[in-house]
Every structure is written in structure tokens, then in C-alpha cells.
Amino acid sequence: MVLADLTAGAVADAERRALSRPLADVERQALARPAAKDALAALAPADRVKIIAEVKRASPSRGALAEIPDPALQASLYEIGGASAISVLTEERRFGGSLADLEAVTARVSLPVLRKDFIATRYQVLEARAAGADLVLLIVAGIEPAVLRDLFGFITELGMTPLVETHSADELEAAIDLGAPLIGVNARDLKTLELDRDLFGRLVERIPDTAIKIAESAVLTPADVTHYRSAGADVVLIGEALVTGDPVATLKSFLEA
Template identity: 70%
Template sequence: MLADLVAGALEDAERRRSERPYAVVEAAAAAREPAIDALAALAPAERVKIIAEVKRASPSRGHLAEIPDPAALAALYEAGGASAISVLTEERRFKGSLADLEAVRAAVTLPVLRKEFVAEPYQVLEARAAGADLVLLIVAALDQQRLVELHDLIADLGMTALVEAHTEDELSRAFDTGAKLVGVNARNLSTFELDPDLFGRLADRYPSGVIRVAESAVKSAADVAHYRAAGADVVLVGEALVTSDPIATLGQFLGA
């Protein structure tokens, strides 16, 4: 599944590149206002922080929500106390777009994450040109040389990489990039199976100074509390927010 998602994302990026060449996107990225400091926004605090996700669909769950106005949803997330907004931009299985990210960027003052299967520099430049402050990098989708290359490009553009792992080996590779924001995804992106206890088993591997992010398998405040008790500084939540009253649900999660 992960290989198919990456291949599709690269095909879509190539289509966009034919319409908007690399040099044009590079210039647009350079012209953007500086990225927001996501590490400061997500720094460990007395209570858990939430990255709230704009997510219409997923390969594992199918259709989740229409979300005709991503900017309005993001504004609710900000009002509800989220610390950052994640925007799915993958077009095929998640039904997102860069236009969603641009709309969200214009509507909120929080850091905005491009959630995508990023595997080449053009996608990173697109993210900055659209106003992203963070870019997701999935260790399982990249060899180490490309992972480091993309991580460094994200940093050079003033953004922050959220480097995502699913195994102890992937976590070590994430730390080897020098990343300061590292997530453990409870969902295996090859099989899409969930392991809610994975973060807890890997949390003690984090070195000092790296922000610990738990991703996936969040349906209730109890799930957030479970991650918090295991050492999560930040929890990324998508489905539970788009299928409920986002402000009420955020209130419950932030109180966990």
C-alpha cells in the first residue's frame, strides 16, 4: 500500500510540474513569508498538544467527511485549542489538495503541516510555496540518503520536518537525520494494521530535545491519555475530529 501511495503521489507531482515548472515553484517558495516556528508551537508543556488534521478520506476507512470548506474547519481547530493543523494533500486516496493547504494557511495563525507522501524535492518546494510550515517525511518510504536530503531541504527553506517512523530501526534512522520532531505512527502504512501500544514501546528510545509525537489510533480522550501517559508531547488526530464536533472533541482531548 505504501509503495502504491508514494508512486501515485510522484505521478501527481510530475503532472503538476508539467503545469508549473520547478523554477516557478522555487521562486514562489522563496517569495513566501517566513515559516512559523513549529518546534516552539509544539514544545513539551504541562498538557498534551494536538495536531488537528483536515482529512476527507483514507485508504483504510474510505470516506470520512465532505469538508467543503477546509479553512472553516481549520479555524474551528484553532479556536478549540489545537497547536498545529495537518492538511492531507494527497489527491487519490485521501481526496486532498494543495489548494486545501493554501486555504487553511490563509485562515489560521498556527503552523500548518503538509501531510503527503513526499519523496522528491519538488514536493517540498510546493509545500513552502503553498504556505506550509511543516512537511511530513515517512522513513519507510525513503532510503536514508533521500531522507536526509529532504530533511535538510525542509530546514533550508525554514520549515520543520515531522519525521515519521513505525519500527525501532526507522526511529533510529529518523534520529540520524537530526530531526527534532519525530512521530511514531500506530498504523503500519504497508498493511494499514493498527498497534496502539507501539508508541509506548518506543518512547524511551527518544533522545533529549526531540519532541515526541504519537499518531493514529485515536478515537477518544482515553486514547489521548494513553499516549500522554506513555510520554507523548504531541498527538496527531484526524478521523476523530472530522467525524464529530471538533471544538467539543478537542476540549475532551486536551483535558486528557
């Protein structure tokens, strides 16, 4: 199962980092950071669709996408192009990301930044804040309910915003039970890597209007943005199209869709 392997790998990598950077140190660095940015304000529903633009080098389903020698430059182009928030993939093994990428991006942009990884421990959450992240992804299918609840509370306590990702009606129920303010529906099933572009449209009516509705994955054209927007997405999260094309021009065409 891809998702279980990705999560186990990400946790093992974090445990390895913890040998040279103990939790107490990361915690001190996390607490020394200026307050996290207000992601809910940045992503609040508006009369136009909003975009979370992702720094993404590769993925298990799509292989290598782009080298991105300067992730901070990539993110600053997203900011210029009109993105409302930035996502940085920090998973190393299959997505080619790193915490260094996250730190470089948070140092450069003024938009809220999401740590996109397979988060299953408090240590990883502290790493995110220590690197300047404002949001942290939690994948419902990737962690036990008790861990999901604990990490959701911990992220919130640290002043960050959890983005709770779902891929089924049951997972959506779990996100709603938590009171998640940002709910994502990923078109990609992280257990099989299959894509279901219509999943968002089927699940969206179950999401309460108190939550911000985010459609994730598989946006390659302006028509894909329109597809999610007309289904009810407040926000779309886009990676591949922005790293393989001109980021500013692509964002512009998506925002005008």
C-alpha cells in the same frame, strides 16, 4: 504494498503538476513567502498534551470520513478548539486532499501548518512552502535513506520543520541519526494498514529528550489521549475523530483528558 503505491502515485501527480508549473516557478513562489512559523516553539513539551489537528476526508484504511467542503473553516475551528498546529492531507488519490486545501488553510489560520503527503522529491517540498506550509512530513519507510537525508536538509534550508514519521525501532534510529527535532510514531503500519496502538509506548524510551515526541493515529476518545500521554507523548496527531465529530467540543474533551 500500500505505502509504495501511495508514494509512487503522489510523485506521479507532482510530475503531472510540474508540466504546467515548472520547478523554477514553484521555487520563486516558495522563496517569496513570508518566513515559516516556528513549529518547534508551538509544539514544545508543556505540562499539558498538545494536539496537531488534521484535515482529512478519507483514508485507504477507513474509506470516506467527511466531505469537508470548507477546509479553511475546519482548520479555523481547530484553532478555536485549542490545537497547537494543523495538518492538511494533500494526497489526492486515497485521502481526497489537495494543495488547494493546504493553501486555503494556511491563508486562514495563524497556527503552523503541516503538509501531510507522501513526499519523495524536492518539487513536493517546494510546493509545500509555496502553499504556505510550515512543516513537511517525511515517512522513513517511504523513501530511500539518501533521499530522506536530502529532503530533511532541504526542508530545513527552506526554514520549515520536518516531522519525521517512524513505525519501528530501525526507522526511529534513522530519525534520531538525522537529528530530527520532531519525531512521530504512527500506530498505523502504512505497508499493511494494520494498527498497533501500543507501538508508541514500546518505542518512546528510545527517543532522546531533545526531540518532541508525537503519537500519531487511532485517537478516538479522551482515554486514547491519556493512553499516549501517560506513555510519554508530548503531542498527539488526530484526524478521524475531529472530522467525524464536532471539532471544537472534541478538541476540548481531548485537551482536558
